[in-house]
Amino acid sequence: MSLSALLLGCISHAAVCQDFPVKPVRWIIPYSAGASNDVVARLLAQKLSQKWGQPIVIENRAGAGGTIGASLVAHAAPDGYTLLMTNPGSNAIQYVLNQHSTYSNRDFSHVILLGSAPLMLSTRQDFAASTVAELIALAKASPGVLTGGSSGSGGSSHFALELFNRAASVEIRHIPYKGAAPAVADVVGGQISLIFTTPASIFALLEANKLKVLGVSSQTRLTAFPSIPTMAEQGVRDFNDNIWFGMSVPAATPHSIISKLNFDFNDILQRTDTTERFTSLGLEIAGGSSEHFSNLINADIERLSQLVKAANIRTSH
Numbered sequence: 001m002s003l004s005a006l007l008l009g010c011i012s013h014a015a016v017c018q019d020f021p022v023k024p025v026r027w028i029i030p031y032s033a034g035a036s037n038d039v040v041a042r043l044l045a046q047k048l049s050q051k052w053g054q055p056i057v058i059e060n061r062a063g064a065g066g067t068i069g070a071s072l073v074a075h076a077a078p079d080g081y082t083l084l085m086t087n088p089g090s091n092a093i094q095y096v097l098n099q100h101s102t103y104s105n106r107d108f109s110h111v112i113l114l115g116s117a118p119l120m121l122s123t124r125q126d127f128a129a130s131t132v133a134e135l136i137a138l139a140k141a142s143p144g145v146l147t148g149g150s151s152g153s154g155g156s157s158h159f160a161l162e163l164f165n166r167a168a169s170v171e172i173r174h175i176p177y178k179g180a181a182p183a184v185a186d187v188v189g190g191q192i193s194l195i196f197t198t199p200a201s202i203f204a205l206l207e208a209n210k211l212k213v214l215g216v217s218s219q220t221r222l223t224a225f226p227s228i229p230t231m232a233e234q235g236v237r238d239f240n241d242n243i244w245f246g247m248s249v250p251a252a253t254p255h256s257i258i259s260k261l262n263f264d265f266n267d268i269l270q271r272t273d274t275t276e277r278f279t280s281l282g283l284e285i286a287g288g289s290s291e292h293f294s295n296l297i298n299a300d301i302e303r304l305s306q307l308v309k310a311a312n313i314r315t316s317h
Helices: 003-011 014-019 036-052 064-074 092-097 132-141 156-168 180-189 199-207 255-269 272-280 290-311
Strands: 025-029 056-060 082-086 108-117 120-124 147-150 173-176 194-197 211-216 243-250
Touching (some): 036 082, 036 108, 036 272, 082 108, 108 290, 120 199, 132 211, 147 156, 156 173, 156 194, 180 194, 180 211
Parallel strands (some): 025 082
Antiparallel strands (some): 082 243, 120 211
């Protein structure tokens, strides 16, 4: 949807659009600081704070695969002052795996798709394997010995590990953490073997040569990391598990506020400096209408339901 069309929708609710926001806005990130969701939120929050003249307070509420933060927003006042960084882990995957009883998809209005990111299969610099083929050989030689960290049971990184196990016919044992950052730290320290995570989550560690990436889940190599081959290039052709991230609010939030939020986020996303920063972190800008984002989540729930059933994925081992 164009900005002009979004603006027309906002004009129909001119009073609310003009008045909102009049106080600080909370943005709940259901993962730990340093995760890709956190990086994106802080980037956009800074620009929106300048646009609105009101602070946006980032709150990291990590745990339970993203459900702690999501549940908090589901039960918050529907006034536009509590936002959720939405992603497959806190929403679509958890709906499919039924790892919560305190909220459902009906408890949210999905405002905007912010962007997407591939997943990088990362390990420490001195790990025995330097390619996906070498990793698969190691895993097959010692089933269940290699370990893969995640941001929590049922999160995107856990789901990616389970899909990789199935696609490569290996058994890498899942180790859940309370967020991606502590899991990545243990990969660097050698406590666990590997992790699937987004480029933004490990960008600084890659620059410092503390991690190496064996493969990326995108269909083509990333502009920011052209030397890293895709999983498909290395023979794992049934693994294309890019993740999306967006912003949602409690379901009863007035449409006028949702329209305002959607318009302003689209404005920030279309700025050249935002696009350039996303690209440098291996992320892809999205944007668009609230309807588009809602449809994407519904389609993802259906797709993931089929994959979970086919792969017999569980949230813990």
